Amino acid sequence: MSNRLTEPPTGADEPRIGVFVCHCGTNIASKVDVHDVCEYAGTLPGVAFSTEYKYMCSDPGQEFIAAAIKEHKLNRIVVSACSPLLHEDTFRNAVAKGGLNPYYFHMVNIREHGAWVHEDKASATAKSKDLVRAAVYRIVFHEALERKRVSVDPKVLVVGGGIAGIHAALTLAEAGKKVYLVEREPTIGGHMAQFDKTFPTLDCSACILTPKMSKVKSHPNITLWTYSEVAEVDGFVGNFKVKVKRKPRYIVEDACVGCMDCIDVCVFKEAKFEDEFNLGLSKRKPVYIPFPQATPQIVTIDPDTCIEVKTGKCKKTCVEICGDRNAIDFSQKEKIEEIEVGNIILATGFKTYDPARSPEYGYGRLENVYTGLEIERLINSSGPTGGHVVCRDGNKPKTVGIIHCVGSRDEKSNKWCSRVCCMYSLKLAHLIKEHTGAEVYNFYIDIRTPGKGYEEFYDRLQGEGVHFIRGRVSEIADWIVSPEEEGKLIIRVEDTLSGFVRRIPVDMAVLAVGLEPRPDAQEVRKMFNISCATEGWFLERHPKLAPVDTFTDGIFIAGGCQGPKDIPDTVAQAGSAAAQVMALIDKGYVELEPNTAYIDEKECSGCKSCIPLCPYTAISFDAGSLKAVINEALCKGCGTCVASCPSGSISQNLFEDAEIYSEIEGVLADV
Amino acid sequence: MKYSYYPGCSLKGTGKAYEESVLAIFETMGVEANEIDDWNCCGATAYMGVDESMAFGLAGRNLALAEREGATDVVVPCNACYLSLNKANKYIEEYPQVKEKTDKALAAGGLKYGGSLKVRHPLDVFVNDIGLSRIKDAVKTPLKDLKVAPYYGCQIVRPYAAFDSQRNPTSMDQLLDVLGADVVDYPLKTRCCSGSQTGSLPEVGLRLVYILLKEAKRRGADVIVTICPLCQFNLESYQDEVSKRYKEDLAIPILYFTQVMGLALGLSAQKVGLTRNLVHVFPTLDKREVGHV
Numbered sequence: 032m033s034n035r036l037t038e039p040p041t042g043a044d045e046p047r048i049g050v051f052v053c054h055c056g057t058n059i060a061s062k063v064d065v066h067d068v069c070e071y072a073g074t075l076p077g078v079a080f081s082t083e084y085k086y087m088c089s090d091p092g093q094e095f096i097a098a099a100i101k102e103h104k105l106n107r108i109v110v111s112a113c114s115p116l117l118h119e120d121t122f123r124n125a126v127a128k129g130g131l132n133p134y135y136f137h138m139v140n141i142r143e144h145g146a147w148v149h150e151d152k153a154s155a156t157a158k159s160k161d162l163v164r165a166a167v168y169r170i171v172f173h174e175a176l177e178r179k180r181v182s183v184d185p186k187v188l189v190v191g192g193g194i195a196g197i198h199a200a201l202t203l204a205e206a207g208k209k210v211y212l213v214e215r216e217p218t219i220g221g222h223m224a225q226f227d228k229t230f231p232t233l234d235c236s237a238c239i240l241t242p243k244m245s246k247v248k249s250h251p252n253i254t255l256w257t258y259s260e261v262a263e264v265d266g267f268v269g270n271f272k273v274k275v276k277r278k279p280r281y282i283v284e285d286a287c288v289g290c291m292d293c294i295d296v297c298v299f300k301e302a303k304f305e306d307e308f309n310l311g312l313s314k315r316k317p318v319y320i321p322f323p324q325a326t327p328q329i330v331t332i333d334p335d336t337c338i339e340v341k342t343g344k345c346k347k348t349c350v351e352i353c354g355d356r357n358a359i360d361f362s363q364k365e366k367i368e369e370i371e372v373g374n375i376i377l378a379t380g381f382k383t384y385d386p387a388r389s390p391e392y393g394y395g396r397l398e399n400v401y402t403g404l405e406i407e408r409l410i411n412s413s414g415p416t417g418g419h420v421v422c423r424d425g426n427k428p429k430t431v432g433i434i435h436c437v438g439s440r441d442e443k444s445n446k447w448c449s450r451v452c453c454m455y456s457l458k459l460a461h462l463i464k465e466h467t468g469a470e471v472y473n474f475y476i477d478i479r480t481p482g483k484g485y486e487e488f489y490d491r492l493q494g495e496g497v498h499f500i501r502g503r504v505s506e507i508a509d510w511i512v513s514p515e516e517e518g519k520l521i522i523r524v525e526d527t528l529s530g531f532v533r534r535i536p537v538d539m540a541v542l543a544v545g546l547e548p549r550p551d552a553q554e555v556r557k558m559f560n561i562s563c564a565t566e567g568w569f570l571e572r573h574p575k576l577a578p579v580d581t582f583t584d585g586i587f588i589a590g591g592c593q594g595p596k597d598i599p600d601t602v603a604q605a606g607s608a609a610a611q612v613m614a615l616i617d618k619g620y621v622e623l624e625p626n627t628a629y630i631d632e633k634e635c636s637g638c639k640s641c642i643p644l645c646p647y648t649a650i651s652f653d654a655g656s657l658k659a660v661i662n663e664a665l666c667k668g669c670g671t672c673v674a675s676c677p678s679g680s681i682s683q684n685l686f687e688d689a690e691i692y693s694e695i696e697g698v699l700a701d702v
Numbered sequence: 703m704k705y706s707y708y709p710g711c712s713l714k715g716t717g718k719a720y721e722e723s724v725l726a727i728f729e730t731m732g733v734e735a736n737e738i739d740d741w742n743c744c745g746a747t748a749y750m751g752v753d754e755s756m757a758f759g760l761a762g763r764n765l766a767l768a769e770r771e772g773a774t775d776v777v778v779p780c781n782a783c784y785l786s787l788n789k790a791n792k793y794i795e796e797y798p799q800v801k802e803k804t805d806k807a808l809a810a811g812g813l814k815y816g817g818s819l820k821v822r823h824p825l826d827v828f829v830n831d832i833g834l835s836r837i838k839d840a841v842k843t844p845l846k847d848l849k850v851a852p853y854y855g856c857q858i859v860r861p862y863a864a865f866d867s868q869r870n871p872t873s874m875d876q877l878l879d880v881l882g883a884d885v886v887d888y889p890l891k892t893r894c895c896s897g898s899q900t901g902s903l904p905e906v907g908l909r910l911v912y913i914l915l916k917e918a919k920r921r922g923a924d925v926i927v928t929i930c931p932l933c934q935f936n937l938e939s940y941q942d943e944v945s946k947r948y949k950e951d952l953a954i955p956i957l958y959f960t961q962v963m964g965l966a967l968g969l970s971a972q973k974v975g976l977t978r979n980l981v982h983v984f985p986t987l988d989k990r991e992v993g994h995v
Contacts, residue, residue: 390870510917
């Protein structure tokens, strides 16, 4: 050991290192001579004990480590096995069970880095030896570290009042947790409130949703803020400080009873402005309620169209009729509410694809081309036509074509499958047929119905005489080749089952548009400090094992903001997010990994170069001492600041210079 | 602005009016266009199917000549030539085997192509280099009340051109709009004119021509405006035949977009080759009081 550049600390206990080499069944043993590696490890400086075992991660394997620590008086442990991502925690616990500080431990990956990437046994074995040697050199420098705890504020913020946000909020509230539910629209309900029926059971969407909406409104544990947006998020898991911007709706929420007299007497005799809830298929006045079951059941005054808000020169008939109730207040200003919460669930939802981006389908140019969501509104009895599915001229369509995969599974728009369009196309086919008796054609490239009762629903639709034509529609056109086509929309498609190009004249075309991330997903991502996948959907920590967690502790995602999903999956995910939050709340604290960066205050020059580099916003500047300060609760141990610090004043636990240099020396040592 | 100019065979023959009008507009707008010295056949799209390397060699020679003359952009008005030259340019850039073969062929003739050229269509030059606002300012006699169906043909934006949408090109619509024309919504704008099928398979070819003509008339167009000599030829020359076959009057003037542009810029009918058109446009123009004719 005397020829080493990095000398082990003096004065401490003489290192007694234990090396445990795992076979991982045949995963490692078939490509690495485990016995050879184990014997070799025994010859390394400081190693007091080395052994091999078939499954180190099994219960007996772990017991074996704990027992060996006591029996051989080991004070440093190296496990040479698979990836620390999988089992670092397992072995740290085993080390702790043996009475050692769990950070006197290092894991070597000879499976992914050895057995799985080498063809030749000799080189895989040689590399495994190198890696074990590096670990033995490094571990001498390990120090005992302590996991810190921070307490968790039991209040929760849920962002987004669609079915995901509603379900998560109610689950938490029912469990006795205090919840803030923030929704930017005047009402909660989200997209689900716009649907008429839900697939595959065809139960009325509003009937199953509105009881939950009113429960949200009346629940003593839920503070509901509609027409509001999160403006700022600060803090860390268990201790977030959030600012919520409450937009003025010019209505005193507690005073309004939703009598709607003000809407009737508004100076606009006719509704004139595009109704957002009905996607512009109907008009509303500047003072409005989005739909009959809106929650809260109070009116909103739209500042962009209200004469009084815009010019201050209206007769204010609305104020007059409201009388003593005084629910209308044009002096309202934007208000910022500051709240403290321990956890946040993001359920900000999705947007539907704008088919004008695919000009071949004629949306916006040909008047009888609709999106699926527009047809939902036409079918709905509280919609713009009172539940009549009619073309723009008011006539019932005799033939309807539904085009699948518009803005989905297409290199030119969105590559992904939007998961719900097949099923909602089938549902719309059924409902349109029921309402109009029309011949309905479905143009599909695949039918994807993977859900409980979904395939059965597809079978049922085939039995109902809906036509299915396989092929991607090339064009919806109004140019004709025969007199029979006059006045119709012509759907041009290659029928890939019969092998012919077909022209199918229809009265109405319905585009089954796909789902996309919301346009402001990037801003939301930044505000909450989470990641997005390349397509813009919020990224979960692990697609299978942590589907509602994000990479930021204390922030969870649910519903359409994470990716396209139907109502059952959304509700399941929202429940899961609520359960994760409750686990944190009921535990009362979170343990922080100690592999964080720390600053040597004497050395820090206060240059601030580390602050903008930190991806977790964990570093701040202390104006008093003129030094940088790292918040351990936010630090994820990425090491960016350590590498960038010009004065070398930032170090990181478990990645100290001595540890890394010694590890390098170990790899390179010519033994 | 200075460009190298590649006319191709049709602009010296059936598409003479196109050449006259393109050059006249270049002159009016102060664009210098130098015809490539000793240019040859573009390798035509049909040749690509028979012998690709020969076609690349032919197109490559034109590119090499233009590059040797110091050009950076070569303007190609014929859609078929535009496609051939553009395709050769891309393939030479992207596929080492194509480059190697073409280099060898060019070397035999003492030439070399360094790959520096950009292949441009006059429509691209007008809209993106000269710019619509400059053209708008230059308009002397707006095409008032003239209903125009803009017909782009299949080759202009597919698959290599990047200056407009491949599914719904709109640059000619915008150009016609600043010229003061009444642009008709013409969804068949990139549909096939039948190419050379009118000669080899008239049953198929004439039906395609019929659909294009009929739809333009159905939408109330006074004229169809094209940017390709082959489209112009097909739509114009077979009108008698198609009208007889489908028992409909399908006569409608087919103009090059540069011809209507020239009229709006105040050029004479003679100067933009209008007297060469087979279907007389003058009655239509007189009725609409367009241009000085």
